[in-house]
Amino acid sequence: MSDENRTQAQTQAQSRETTSSSTDSTNTNTSTNTTTHPQTKHILKTIIARELRTVARTRTFYVLALALTAVVLGVAWTGGGIRAGFVPTAVDLLTPLELLVPVVAVAFGYRAVLADEQRGELDVLETYPVSNRSIVLGVYVGRLIGLLVAIVVPLVLVAVAVAVAEEDRILIYASHAGVDSPLLFVRFVVLTALFAMAVLAVAIAISAAVSATRSALALAVVALVVLLVGLDLLLVYGFTSGLIGDGALVHSLALSPLSAFRGLVFDTVVVVAAGTGPAVASPLASVLGLVGWTVGSLALASWVLNR
Amino acid sequence: MTDDSSHSTPSRSSPHASVSPAESVPESESKSEPESGPAPNEEPATELHTERETASGSGCESESTQTPILEATGLDHEYGAVSVLEDVSVSLRPGTVTALIGPNGSGKTTLIRALAGLHEPTAGTVAYHGPDTARQIGYLPQQPSFRPGFTVIETVRFYASLVGAPNPVPTAQAHLDRVGLADAASRPVDALSGGMTRLLGIAQATIGDPPVVILDEPGSGLDPGMSMHVFDVAAELAADGMAVLLSSHDLELVERVADDVLLLDDGQIIQRGSTVDLQRRLDADSLWDVYRNATGGDTDTVTVQGEST
Numbered sequence: 001m002s003d004e005n006r007t008q009a010q011t012q013a014q015s016r017e018t019t020s021s022s023t024d025s026t027n028t029n030t031s032t033n034t035t036t037h038p039q040t041k042h043i044l045k046t047i048i049a050r051e052l053r054t055v056a057r058t059r060t061f062y063v064l065a066l067a068l069t070a071v072v073l074g075v076a077w078t079g080g081g082i083r084a085g086f087v088p089t090a091v092d093l094l095t096p097l098e099l100l101v102p103v104v105a106v107a108f109g110y111r112a113v114l115a116d117e118q119r120g121e122l123d124v125l126e127t128y129p130v131s132n133r134s135i136v137l138g139v140y141v142g143r144l145i146g147l148l149v150a151i152v153v154p155l156v157l158v159a160v161a162v163a164v165a166e167e168d169r170i171l172i173y174a175s176h177a178g179v180d181s182p183l184l185f186v187r188f189v190v191l192t193a194l195f196a197m198a199v200l201a202v203a204i205a206i207s208a209a210v211s212a213t214r215s216a217l218a219l220a221v222v223a224l225v226v227l228l229v230g231l232d233l234l235l236v237y238g239f240t241s242g243l244i245g246d247g248a249l250v251h252s253l254a255l256s257p258l259s260a261f262r263g264l265v266f267d268t269v270v271v272v273a274a275g276t277g278p279a280v281a282s283p284l285a286s287v288l289g290l291v292g293w294t295v296g297s298l299a300l301a302s303w304v305l306n307r
Numbered sequence: 308m309t310d311d312s313s314h315s316t317p318s319r320s321s322p323h324a325s326v327s328p329a330e331s332v333p334e335s336e337s338k339s340e341p342e343s344g345p346a347p348n349e350e351p352a353t354e355l356h357t358e359r360e361t362a363s364g365s366g367c368e369s370e371s372t373q374t375p376i377l378e379a380t381g382l383d384h385e386y387g388a389v390s391v392l393e394d395v396s397v398s399l400r401p402g403t404v405t406a407l408i409g410p411n412g413s414g415k416t417t418l419i420r421a422l423a424g425l426h427e428p429t430a431g432t433v434a435y436h437g438p439d440t441a442r443q444i445g446y447l448p449q450q451p452s453f454r455p456g457f458t459v460i461e462t463v464r465f466y467a468s469l470v471g472a473p474n475p476v477p478t479a480q481a482h483l484d485r486v487g488l489a490d491a492a493s494r495p496v497d498a499l500s501g502g503m504t505r506l507l508g509i510a511q512a513t514i515g516d517p518p519v520v521i522l523d524e525p526g527s528g529l530d531p532g533m534s535m536h537v538f539d540v541a542a543e544l545a546a547d548g549m550a551v552l553l554s555s556h557d558l559e560l561v562e563r564v565a566d567d568v569l570l571l572d573d574g575q576i577i578q579r580g581s582t583v584d585l586q587r588r589l590d591a592d593s594l595w596d597v598y599r600n601a602t603g604g605d606t607d608t609v610t611v612q613g614e615s616t
Contacts, residue, residue: 037441038471046468050454057456119452123425124511127446128469 043130044138051112051142064104065150071096072154073161082158082165086185089162090269093155097192098258101151102199102227108147109203110220112139113301114210122305132305136298140204144197151196155189184269191268195261198290199227201297202257208301231256250282254289261290373400374436376550377422377444377519382431384417384574391417392428393574399519399550401437404541406561407554408594409571410602415554416449416523418571422552423521435519437550441470442515445549449523451508453496459483460492463510470515482510486540502533509540513549520544522553526560538564558594568594572602 055061075096076082081089113136116122125135159182202223210216235256238244244252253259263281271280375398384392391414399405399422407415421428423446435443453462463479472478483489486506491499499507505525512520522541526534534557542564545551555561561568562582570578570585578585578601582594591597 038469042471043469046465050457050465053461054454054456116454119454120448120450121452121454123420123423123448124446124451125469126425127423127442127444127517128466128515129441129471130469 037129040131040134043134044141047130047135047138048142048145051139052145055108055143055146061108061146061150064107065153068100068104068150069154069157071100072158076158076161082161085166085180086159086162086182086188087180087269089158090185090188090265093158093188094262094265097195098262099228101192101196102224102258104150105147105196105199106203106206106220106224108143108150109140109200110207110216111213112143112204113207113305114213114216115207117211118213133302136204136208136301136305140201140298140301143204144200147196147200148193151192152189155185155192159185159189184272188265188269191261191264194264194287194290195257198257198293198297201294201301202227205297205301205304208304227256227258232259235259250279251285253281254285257290257293260286375399376401376437377433377435377552379418379422379433380431382418382421382433383429384414384421384426385429391574392421395431395571395574395576397422397552397569397576399552400567401518401550402545402548403566404545404551404553404564405567405569406565407552407569407571408556408558408561408598413571414574415571419521419523419552419554437518440515440517442517443519445512445514445517445520447505447508447512447520447522447525449527451504451511453504453507453511455497456495458493458495459488459499459507462496462507463514466511466514472515478514479510482513483507485513485543486510487536502529502537505529505533505537506540509537513544517549519550519552522551524554524556526555526557534560535563558598562594568597570598570601577601 072093075092076089079089079092081092113122116125116135116139122135162185163182203220206216206219206223210219235244235252238252239249250263253263260281264283264286266280267283267286271278377397377399379395379397382392382395382397383390395414395418397405397418407418409415417426420426421431422433423444424433425446437443457465460476460479460483463482464475467475467478467482480489480492483492486509488503488506488510491503494503496504496507509522509525512522520541525537525541529537538553538555538557538560541551541553545566553565566581568578568580568582568585569576578589578597580588582597585594585597586592589597589600591600
């Protein structure tokens with residue numbers, strides 16, 4: 001049942017209220033079962049809480065989080081970033097995270113809606129006052145919280161390690177040009193979270209669009225290839241073929257979540273610390289690109305479930 | 308017709324449209340008692356006709372004595388070129404158990420899903436005439452399954468919270484009590500037996516006290532004792548005022564609890580009425596005889612129309 005139909009049904013149900021007194025008398029409720037039309041906020045909270053419990057009780061997510069922590073700490077340590085400062089550490093971590101964040105995000109989300117569909121729970125939920133939009137949003141937010149914990153905690157540990165091990169201790173906690181700063185690393189963490197949000201939304205859309213685990217896996221691999229390589233290749237092709245002009249390049253990078261993330265990190269973390277450098281991205285376009293991928297993917301997931 | 312529900316496709320005139328609002332009948336009066344003999348309006352025992360012969364939708368007299376709470380009219384459902392339902396009309400009344408029986412492949416699940424609003428029929432309307440509640444129709448799928456890693460009480464509490472229950476835990480506990488699953492409240496859903504999972508599914512189907520409860524083969528795959536318990540629970544739900552529709556192949560249990568029986572064959576309702584009505588109409592000694600006489604008694608082949616039931 002589509003959201004529109006569901007809303008129509010609720011409106012019709014309300015209009016019938018005055019004519020249904022004869023049947024009211026036959027509907028016996030137990031004293032504890034008095035229910036009211038719940039608010040969307042309440043429904044969202046309920047779905048999010050269930051997703052959080054699911055994430056908290058799934059060992060695979062712990063394994064992924066631990067593996068990510070080990071890799072992030074290992075790269076930061078072996079690359080020397082921990083002793084060099086926050087921005088060098090961010091530079092060291094950028095390329096590994098470009099690969100690892102999408103992989104972990106897809107792992108968190110590619111079966112999130114599909115599993116409910118395979119169990120027949122989506123059918124059951126259709127008989128509740130829950131819209132498909134609420135299901136998609138609730139599942140997404142619940143998984144996102146788990147994903148952000150898995151990604152942000154290792155980065156915070158790295159930041160603590162940098163603060164402890166840095167040889168030239170930073171005393172200026174500001175993002176002045178030419179100065180390494182923990183605030184720049186915070187920016188890096190926030191941008192990484194934004195990137196994870198976009199990729200997780202794509203994974204949720206995949207989980208809503210497919211009807212079998214095998215299809216979900218296949219589509220997830222395709223999505224990873226497209227996100228990690230395909231879109232960048234398209235941009236390169238567009239640039240070399242002249243479809244994308246010189247002036248439009250920094251803006252067109254926003255079309256790819258990966259390029260948008262990379263461009264934002266360079267523009268707002270690395271170049272700022274260096275004090276000077278060329279414009280490598282359009283921050284506004286890049287943020288809009290990541291938000292667009294997030295919102296678009298979630299809208300697609302809702303639309304697919306409404307069909 | 309006073310209402311077009313959310314899953315209606317208004318494309319046909321309604322054979323049930325002339326049903327006038329009637330005062331609700333107390334449960335004890337609405338039940339058909341096999342021992343009570345023929346009702347005044349019942350057809351003579353010698354007169355035998357089918358829904359196919361009389362055109363769809365008129366139903367038996369007992370159905371028109373009470374306002375239906377869920378009314379499907381002229382439902383068609385097609386999968387491509389395959390017609391699974393043809394001009395099916397169904398009325399469900401509060402406080403009664405309506406059983407849907409029929410051979411495999413006759414379209415039972417397709418009909419149930421249309422009634423529950425899970426898919427749009429190709430043609431026809433499904434209208435809900437009940438009270439405005441958070442949840443209007445409860446539904447038990449044929450093979451209920453629940454999110455692993457959660458306990459029974461957590462699962463029911465989740466659903467209770469979705470209908471805005473002010474105290475989800477006591478509400479969940481009450482629903483588990485109703486189906487006899489209270490002792491398993493702390494057990495993980497992955498560790499439930501098939502029968503217990505089915506009972507949990509029924510508890511879920513009744514969350515929010517929906518005026519209509521639809522159970523797709525609630526006794527399927529269960530041992531005789533558990534099947535009987537499941538059917539007894541369905542009868543208790545009806546006694547609480549709900550309109551219960553269940554599909555089943557267990558004709559003995561259907562005979563035991565059903566107030567009305569719908570016999571679906573080849574996508575059409577070929578017989579409807581109380582067990583007593585049907586037995587008299589088809590000169591049969593049991594519901595099994597009714598089933599055999601009405602469907603032609605062909606037990607060697609399976610009718611395949613496009614959806615497994």
